[in-house]
Amino acid sequence: MKPQRRSLLKRLFASVAGITGLGVAASKAEASVAAPQKEVFNVVNEKDVPLFSGSTKLGNLVFVAGKGYHKEGDIKVHTDEVLKELEKELIKAGSSMEKVLKVNVYLHDLNDYKGMNEVYKGRFGSKPPVRTTVAVYGGVPGDSLVEMDCIAYI
Amino acid sequence: MKPQRRSLLKRLFASVAGITGLGVAASKAEASVAAPQKEVFNVVNEKDVPLFSGSTKLGNLVFVAGKGYHKEGDIKVHTDEVLKELEKELIKAGSSMEKVLKVNVYLHDLNDYKGMNEVYKGRFGSKPPVRTTVAVYGGVPGDSLVEMDCIAYI
Amino acid sequence: MKPQRRSLLKRLFASVAGITGLGVAASKAEASVAAPQKEVFNVVNEKDVPLFSGSTKLGNLVFVAGKGYHKEGDIKVHTDEVLKELEKELIKAGSSMEKVLKVNVYLHDLNDYKGMNEVYKGRFGSKPPVRTTVAVYGGVPGDSLVEMDCIAYI
Numbered sequence: 001m002k003p004q005r006r007s008l009l010k011r012l013f014a015s016v017a018g019i020t021g022l023g024v025a026a027s028k029a030e031a032s033v034a035a036p037q038k039e040v041f042n043v044v045n046e047k048d049v050p051l052f053s054g055s056t057k058l059g060n061l062v063f064v065a066g067k068g069y070h071k072e073g074d075i076k077v078h079t080d081e082v083l084k085e086l087e088k089e090l091i092k093a094g095s096s097m098e099k100v101l102k103v104n105v106y107l108h109d110l111n112d113y114k115g116m117n118e119v120y121k122g123r124f125g126s127k128p129p130v131r132t133t134v135a136v137y138g139g140v141p142g143d144s145l146v147e148m149d150c151i152a153y154i
Numbered sequence: 155m156k157p158q159r160r161s162l163l164k165r166l167f168a169s170v171a172g173i174t175g176l177g178v179a180a181s182k183a184e185a186s187v188a189a190p191q192k193e194v195f196n197v198v199n200e201k202d203v204p205l206f207s208g209s210t211k212l213g214n215l216v217f218v219a220g221k222g223y224h225k226e227g228d229i230k231v232h233t234d235e236v237l238k239e240l241e242k243e244l245i246k247a248g249s250s251m252e253k254v255l256k257v258n259v260y261l262h263d264l265n266d267y268k269g270m271n272e273v274y275k276g277r278f279g280s281k282p283p284v285r286t287t288v289a290v291y292g293g294v295p296g297d298s299l300v301e302m303d304c305i306a307y308i
Numbered sequence: 309m310k311p312q313r314r315s316l317l318k319r320l321f322a323s324v325a326g327i328t329g330l331g332v333a334a335s336k337a338e339a340s341v342a343a344p345q346k347e348v349f350n351v352v353n354e355k356d357v358p359l360f361s362g363s364t365k366l367g368n369l370v371f372v373a374g375k376g377y378h379k380e381g382d383i384k385v386h387t388d389e390v391l392k393e394l395e396k397e398l399i400k401a402g403s404s405m406e407k408v409l410k411v412n413v414y415l416h417d418l419n420d421y422k423g424m425n426e427v428y429k430g431r432f433g434s435k436p437p438v439r440t441t442v443a444v445y446g447g448v449p450g451d452s453l454v455e456m457d458c459i460a461y462i
Contacts, residue, residue: 110295127192127207132301153190
């Protein structure tokens with residue numbers, strides 16, 4: 001096999017692997033690929049045992065944990081802080097607000113729907129993610145007025 | 155490099171790229187690939203600012219927003235209308251009910267579980283998606299008796 | 309085209325296809341690829357009509373249905389049994405607890421949060437999935453104290 005051709009194959013393969021987030025271990029005469037593995041960020045422990053991660057990544061998909069805000073404030077303050085928490089996780093994982101595909105919003109009270117929207121709108125850019133909103137009336141952990149999670153890409 | 159070989163490489167590459175939903179920009183001697191980008195459909199604005207999309211698409215994955223029905227009717231009417239709304243979004247994004255992978259169902263009242271099932275069953279073909287159902291007792295926006303979202307593929 | 313080169317192309321292509329979970333139908337001079345198709349496991353019927361699946365698989369992604377436990381027991385018993393149900397579905401689909409990316413937890417009562425955590429922690433290995441937890445106060449079907457679903461990979 002001529003060096004030129006092998007080189008093209010390698011570049012081609014590296015491109016495909018790069019896009020799908022695969023690691024490449026190319027030996028001299030043969031290209032082989034490791035299966036995609038999960039990466040995790042900001043692991044939270046419970047008594048030194050892993051409980052959940054702030055985000056997980058597989059290939060070009062990023063999953064962010066449900067975020068609440070556990071201090072004083074109305075729905076606008078809580079929505080703003082929760083969105084900032086999502087953004088921190090997204091950036092940590094190599095993504096961004098503009099690359100979010102799906103958001104789930106869990107309100108403490110459905111009466112906060114409009115206030116949440118006022119702060120929420122525009123925060124994900126001109127091509128916003130899909131969204132599913134429900135209220136759970138006392139069901140959000142840690143007295144947060146709203147909890148949100150998301151799925152994004154890199 | 156001989157034309158024949160380059161041609162095969164291009165076809166191979168086009169196939170892989172087509173499957174994973176990637177755009178291809180092949181120059182003369184080298185193939186390069188653009189990273190997958192999000193597409194969005196049916197964007198809903200709040201005071202001219204993008205709030206959420208009806209669906210988002212990345213590669214061959216499609217995410218559909220939570221859908222409710224905001225008119226009169228019992229759980230069977232609401233379930234039927236919500237499923238029709240999901241189907242519209244799926245078709246718009248190039249998918250279908252048969253290609254749904256996961257559905258989340260949020261009932262207003264758990265007593266509607268059986269009525270919802272009666273209308274829901276069979277609507278996604280012989281290989282139905284997974285489903286997670288909970289009731290949120292007043293937590294569905296816009297007085298809908300049920301809200302559903304889904305993840306699908308194309 | 310020399311046999312040696314074609315052989316390398318085939319191996320390369322088989323590797324890529326294998327990773328992305330695609331079927332390969334390679335003819336003599338040309339490689340062609342079938343689009344990824346959904347697989348489903350443990351389909352549940354309602355009066356002989358498909359209602360939902362225990363899990364669905366597309367490429368290397370696995371989606372598991374919401375699981376509850378419908379017998380006696382406190383939150384620790386229910387959490388343990390629900391996690392075992394998730395694991396069964398994951399293994400059936402070719403995945404495992406260590407390969408879970410995202411979990412959604414729906415508690416009957418937010419007061420069970422700590423008890424759920426005690427049993428939950430460590431069950432997904434050292435790189436745990438993200439998690440979103442809310443309580444729905446009577447909204448979990450079948451009197452289960454907790455319902456969980458997940459997204460994983462293979």
